[in-house]
Amino acid sequence: MINEANFHPSTELLQKFAAGTLSGGMNVAISAHVELCELCRKQTSELEAKATIDWLQTPADDNGAEYSDMIANIISHPQLNKAEEKKSILSEMHMLDHSVSLPKVLAKAAAEGLVWKKLGGGINQAQISLDDETQCEFIYMQPGSQTPVHKHQGSEVTLVLDGSFSDELGQYGRSDFIMRTSIDVHQPRSDEGCLCFAVLDKPLTFTKGIARLLNPLNNYRFKKALSQNTNF
Amino acid sequence: MADISLAMDTIMMGTFPAKKEAQRKQARDSSVPLAANRLDPDSDESLLIAVGTKQSTDAFNELFNRFSKRVFAHGMKITRNEQLSKDLVQEAMLTVWQKAPLYDLDRGTAQSWIFTLTRNRCFDMLRKQKRQPSCVSADDIWPGEFEDVDAHGKKEHEFIEVEISLVEKYLSQLPAAQQAVVEQVYLFDRTHEEASALLEIPLGTLKSRLRLAMGKLRQLIGNEND
Incomplete structure (x- = not known):
C-alpha cells in the first residue's frame, strides 16, 4: 500500500520536473517518488498547470x-483509439525473503535485468545507465549494514523503496526522498535492511580512514559508468 | 490578442475550479460522449475534441496555428537548436493529432494537455539525439496512469461532497440560534469564547445551544441511516 512519505523533493525540484528541464536520472527518481506520494502527485499537477501558464x-x-x-x-497518419493506451509491465523486485513492488518507471528501467555487485560492509549495488550526467543505481543495504562516512562532490538523491535506513540527520522509510548536497557528510546505516534507488550527479568522496582509498576507485567507477553510457 | 485570451482562459479555469468541476460532472453524467456544444466552439478544448471525434482537419489546422509557435519556443528554450525545435513541432503536433481521441475534459485544459505532451516529446527527442539509453521514455516518467490513483481520490472527494450536502441539509433544519452557534464553532473554527463574544451571548448559553444542536444533528443523521 501507499505509505505517507516524510521527506519530499523541494518545490523547486518538482517545478523543474513539471517543466521538463531535469536530467533523465533525476526525472526517474522524482517520478518514482511521485507515484508513491499523493501529496507530490497533487503538487505536480498544480505545477504542470503553472508551467502551462508560463509557457503560454x-x-x-x-x-x-x-x-x-x-x-x-501529420493528418495522413492514423489516429489512436482509446483501447490502445494501457500497457502494463511487471513491477516486482525479488529480494532474499520477500518481493518488493517497484514504482512503474523503475520497473521499466530495471526491466532488462540488474547486475548486483557487493561493495563490502553489507552494501550491494546495481547500476543502470539513464543519461550521461548522472550515475543511477539500486542499492541494497543488508540488515545491520553501514556505509563508510562520506560526503558528496555533487548532489545525491536517494529514494527508499523498501525497509529503512538512518543517518545523522534522520530516519527514512519507504517512499522518502532524500537529497544530500556537497556540504553534507553522512554515514547511512540500516538495521532492518533497505532497498533504495539513488541518483548521483558527481561521485562520492569518502572522508575517513581506509575508505578514503576508495576515492580514486570511486572516481574510476563513475567514469566507467559514464563511458558505458556513451557506448549505447 | 488571441494569445492573451488563451492565457486568460487558462488563468480563469485555474481560478474557478468549481466551474471546471461542474463542467466535468456534466461531461460524466451525459450519456452522449462529451457534448462539445456545452463548450465555446472556438475554445481549444472544442477544437481538440473535434480532432479526436470527427478527425476534423479544420480544427487541427486551427490548433496548429494557435500552438506551433509555442511548441517551437519550448524547443528553443530546451535545445537551443532551430532544426531540433522544428522537429519538435512535427513530433508534438503529430502526437496531438494521434492522441486527440484519448483527450477528454477529465484530463484538464487542452493547453495543459498539449504542454505536457510537448514537454514529453522534447525530452524523448533530446535523449535520442544525445544517444542516451532508451529504456525509459517520457511516458514512463510522466504517465497518464498517475490519474488512476487520482480517480480514487476523486471518488472519495465526491463521497465527501455528498456527506457535506447532507449535513448542510440537516443544519438548515435546526433553529436559527443553534445554526449560528454550530456555524461559528465548526465552520469558522472559532473557540467557544470567540463565538460567544461574536454572537453576543453568554458562554454558558453558547455551550448549551451547541450541545442541543449537536444532539439534534446526530438524531437526524441517525434517522437517515435507519
Whole structure:
C-alpha cells in the first residue's frame, strides 16, 4: 500500500520536473517518488498547470516557417483509439525473503535485468545507465549494514523503496526522498535492511580512514559508468 | 490578442475550479460522449475534441496555428537548436493529432494537455539525439496512469461532497440560534469564547445551544441511516 512519505523533493525540484528541464536520472527518481506520494502527485499537477501558464505567456515569435507540408503529412497518419493506451509491465523486485513492488518507471528501467555487485560492509549495488550526467543505481543495504562516512562532490538523491535506513540527520522509510548536497557528510546505516534507488550527479568522496582509498576507485567507477553510457 | 485570451482562459479555469468541476460532472453524467456544444466552439478544448471525434482537419489546422509557435519556443528554450525545435513541432503536433481521441475534459485544459505532451516529446527527442539509453521514455516518467490513483481520490472527494450536502441539509433544519452557534464553532473554527463574544451571548448559553444542536444533528443523521 501507499505509505505517507516524510521527506519530499523541494518545490523547486518538482517545478523543474513539471517543466521538463531535469536530467533523465533525476526525472526517474522524482517520478518514482511521485507515484508513491499523493501529496507530490497533487503538487505536480498544480505545477504542470503553472508551467502551462508560463509557457503560454512566454513571447513566441513567428519563426516564419511554412508548415502546410507538415500539416498535410501529420493528418495522413492514423489516429489512436482509446483501447490502445494501457500497457502494463511487471513491477516486482525479488529480494532474499520477500518481493518488493517497484514504482512503474523503475520497473521499466530495471526491466532488462540488474547486475548486483557487493561493495563490502553489507552494501550491494546495481547500476543502470539513464543519461550521461548522472550515475543511477539500486542499492541494497543488508540488515545491520553501514556505509563508510562520506560526503558528496555533487548532489545525491536517494529514494527508499523498501525497509529503512538512518543517518545523522534522520530516519527514512519507504517512499522518502532524500537529497544530500556537497556540504553534507553522512554515514547511512540500516538495521532492518533497505532497498533504495539513488541518483548521483558527481561521485562520492569518502572522508575517513581506509575508505578514503576508495576515492580514486570511486572516481574510476563513475567514469566507467559514464563511458558505458556513451557506448549505447 | 488571441494569445492573451488563451492565457486568460487558462488563468480563469485555474481560478474557478468549481466551474471546471461542474463542467466535468456534466461531461460524466451525459450519456452522449462529451457534448462539445456545452463548450465555446472556438475554445481549444472544442477544437481538440473535434480532432479526436470527427478527425476534423479544420480544427487541427486551427490548433496548429494557435500552438506551433509555442511548441517551437519550448524547443528553443530546451535545445537551443532551430532544426531540433522544428522537429519538435512535427513530433508534438503529430502526437496531438494521434492522441486527440484519448483527450477528454477529465484530463484538464487542452493547453495543459498539449504542454505536457510537448514537454514529453522534447525530452524523448533530446535523449535520442544525445544517444542516451532508451529504456525509459517520457511516458514512463510522466504517465497518464498517475490519474488512476487520482480517480480514487476523486471518488472519495465526491463521497465527501455528498456527506457535506447532507449535513448542510440537516443544519438548515435546526433553529436559527443553534445554526449560528454550530456555524461559528465548526465552520469558522472559532473557540467557544470567540463565538460567544461574536454572537453576543453568554458562554454558558453558547455551550448549551451547541450541545442541543449537536444532539439534534446526530438524531437526524441517525434517522437517515435507519
